[in-house]
Amino acid sequence: MRWLFLLSLLCLTSCREKDPWAGDPSVPQTISFNQHIRPLLTRECLQCHGAERADGGLRLDRPSGVASVTSDNSPKKSRLWEKIVENHPVALPNSEQAILWRWIKQGTPTEGHWAALPLTDPSTSLIPPSLKPGEPVTDSELAFLARSLFGREATAAEMAYCKQHQPARGDLIDSMMRHRDFGQNFGTRLLLLSGASPVSPKGPFAPYLRWLETQISNPSFSLNDFFTDSLAGDLISEAGQQGTIATAWVRLPHRAGLDSLAARVAHGLLAIDLTRPDSPNDLWANASETLPLFLPDFPPAARGEIANPPFLPVHTPIQREALKEALTKEPDAWAATETAPETATANFAAWFAEETPAVEIPDLAVAFAFDEAEPGDHSPAPVARLRAPFALAEGVQGMGLAAPAVFEGLPLASAQAFLLSFFLKLSHLPEHPTALFSAQTEQGAPVGFRLDISTRGLEIALLKGSATNCLAVDALTLPQPGHWHHLAIGYDGSRQAKGLQLWIDAKPIPLTIVHDELYGIARAKGGEMRFQFPAMEELAPTVIDELQVYRDVLSEIEIAHLRDGRALLEAVRDEFPREDLLFNYYLRSKSQAARSNRQRAVSASNEVATLQDTALLVPVAEATPSPEVRPTLPFYPLPLTADPDRLGFAQWLFDDRNPITPRVMAARLYQMIHGVNLLPEKDISDPWQVPADPALLDYLARDVLVKDWNLRGILRTILLHPPQASSVINAVEEAI
Structure with a gap:
């Protein structure tokens, strides 16, 4: 029995398939299916035995197809070795024969998709850098x-x-x-x-x-x-x-x-x-x-x-601190404008008894008539201009402008206080909100000022790009169709919706805040805006006359003085309305310190608006x-x-x-x-x-x-x- 066992062992040793590439360092000892076999089969076999073409019904792009033509640990008994190496029309390169031989000898192990396999341990796959970190660069x-x-x-x-x-x-x-x-x-x-x-x-x-x-x-x-x-x-x-x-x-x-x-x-x-x-x-x-x-x-x-x-809006930490400091100073600056100067010696009765009341009309920043007549004596040269096409119509106040018309250069911005004064005659009130006035950039995005009117109300807005970035207020009191009305729209530069005001025929109109959020300064590039009247043909033949823009902080009495301050004073002599307001206005108009306080308040608001405008406006996804x-x-x-x-x-x-x-x-x-x-x-x-x-x-x-x-x-x-x-x-x- 001992001799039979040794004889059997000798036979097995002599019949074992010897590796022809034993000792060849160019052939890997351990064959990887993904690294070695997949590229080999892709290059040599899949063109004829893949999904698009399966000669002889054999597909080698599937594990089952590969298993059907291989034998355990025996290349010479494997149909795959026979087909590819011995009977293939094109001889397989020697290096690829060696890879295929050893893979079959190792039992044809396979692997899953290479990208889904776990990452190798860095300690076993360390690849030293080709470039040394300590060397100087050329x-x-x-x-x-x-x-x-x-x-x-x-x-x-x-x-x-x-x-x-x-x-x-x-x-x-x-x-x-x-x-x-x-x-x-x-x-x-x-x-x-x-x-x-x-x-x-x-x-x-x-x-x-x-x-x-x-x-x-x-x-x-x-x-x-x-x-x-x-x-x-x-x-x-x-x-x-x-x-x-x-x-x-x-x-x-x-x-x-x-x-x-x-x-x-x-x-x-x-x-x-x-x-x-x-x-x-x-x-x-x-x-x-x-x-x-x-x-x-x-x-x-x-x-x-x-x-x-x-x-x-997104600010950097430095911008955020600067904005916080400016927001703290702004309310105090505005509060100072409401205080009458302590140096004033006159009282209301003495002032009222004067033959010539010392009332000053604020200087006009922009003033012109639509028929391009010369501005009034108290007005500087206009800085805005009218663009054709436009039409003129006879109006109670003289020559009025009929739609359509476009104006450029109107200084309406959320960074400054202003007042827009004009006379308006509407043929009718539209059923749906219609833009009576609108300012916009060259790209068409609404920026600056907008006035919408309909049978349900009148909305005033300062906006910058979208309805969610604006200040907007709503008024229920409306002009009467077929009549001339004097409209005055004021804004105090506070960047708050409550800073918007409306007067119709010198009467303050109650307003309801619709939206109170404005990022940055609402103004067009270079400070210019196109101001279109009206924005839609639905309001024709609406006419307006004597558009004026004032750049200052204005009180209600100041606005009432826009047309005829003397007539207002005569009315005050008879009814004495708002004596305290009128007297405080008088004191402020006479005091240089009070005017300086007002200018400082406007500058404080402008500083806040400028800092807000430095924010990055990032588009947000829903x-x-x-x-x-x-x-x-x-x-x-x-x-x-x-x-x-x-x-x-x-x-x-x-x-x-x-x-x-x-x-x-x-x-x-x-x-x-x-x-x-x-x-x-x-x-x-x-x-x-x-x-x-x-x-x-x-x-x-x-x-x-x-x-x-x-x-x-x-x-x-x-x-x-x-x-x-x-x-x-x-x-x-x-x-x-």
Whole structure:
């Protein structure tokens, strides 16, 4: 029996298939299905034995098809070896024969989709940097860093500094990422990376771009926090204002071919193309159905345009402190204007007994007649002008203007006190609110002053861009159709709706506040506005006459004096109305100190308005409801405690268990810096498209998590790991 056992062992040893490539260092000892076999089958087999064409009924793009033509641990008994190596029309290269031999000998082990596999342990996949952090940089490398981090050429001063001081590479990279040009450059590049269209520095999203630049300037800026807040900041209770601003990202217009928010996220953060047909072998087979449930789109973003989105003003800490101080001073400045001068010696009876009352009419800032006649003696030359077409009509007060007519240069702004005085004759009152007067910018956005009238009321508004950014009041008392009326509309520069006033025939009209919120200064570029009368033909043949604009802080008595101060005084002699108001007006008009107080109050309001105008007006996205059905996600489920909305999806997207997002983000940034795509050319859904350098990709992806998604730390690693340091520098030198 002992001899029989030894004889059997000798036979088995002699019959064992010997490895023809034993001792060849060019052939890996352990074969990876994803790294070695998938590329081999894709290159040599799938063209004839794939989904589109399956010669002989054999499909090698499925694990079952591969298993059907392989035998356990025996290449010579395997049909796959026979078909590919011995009987294939084109001989397989020797290196690929060796890989296939060893894979079959190892039992044909397979792996799941490469992108869904856990990231390798950094301790076992450490890739030393090709460029040493402690070495000085050359001129050509400095030029490369300036293009990569600043998006521009290195300046002569920067080149001279590096040549003189020769800073270490790592220190130079760190200092360059603290430069303001880094924030400006990467603010734009991050938006392009995430599938947004280029944002113009002068476009509607320019404030959001400036806000993003300030965020990137923070050394702790992390990509996962940025994209989480971008997707769902308005759904995070503790995020507050900053989260709401960050969510404006979902409203950014999409790049060409990405017509929805779901498509942007799939392309930019998951490298998945939602337009390709689904396949059972895909990384995420039903992504085109599931993603829109978590990420419902916003219609304005789908059209690539903005239609008056809500805005949120954002100040820097320094601006916020300055605004707080200005708001504290402003009420005291206005309170001082209501105090009569202590140096006044006259009393009301003495003043009233004077033969010539000392009443001064405020100087006119703008005054002209619509027939272009010369202004009155007390008026300076007009600063506004009338534009054709216009028509003149006979009126009680002389020549009145009939619609349509447009005026330019009227100084109506929320930063200053003003009073608009005019005579008006309406043919009728429209049923629906109709703009009688309106000021607007060249782009058509309503800015400045607006007067709407209808049978239900008269609304006065100062606004800047939208109905949610305005001061508006409503009056129930209306002019009578067919009669001339003197309308005076005042505003005290306080940037509050209660600062708007209305008089009809010198009688104060009670007003109801409709909206009291105005961000910044409501004025057109260069201080000019177009003032159109009327805005709609429905009010023709309405006529107005003698439009006058006063730039000062006016009292009710001052407004009553606009037409005929002497007649008012005669009425006062008979009825003595509002003696205290009239006397205080007299004292203020005679006192230089009182006028100075009034000017200081206006300046205080202007300072507050100017500081408010420095705020970044960030477009804010509306919250969207959660889907009724709880959709499932691949790789690992959404926690039951998370809502199936944008916030829940963002948490799933950047969970440490999700290996897709760090791999894609590392590859996107690597391509941005070095121009080398570490991902397959197509989207990553197809398992047969594998990365060319999976070891480097996994190392960078793991580094993303180790650095806690810190942008500066990630870029530092990428800059120190070029594909080939010499080739990068040579390419830069050739470009220079």
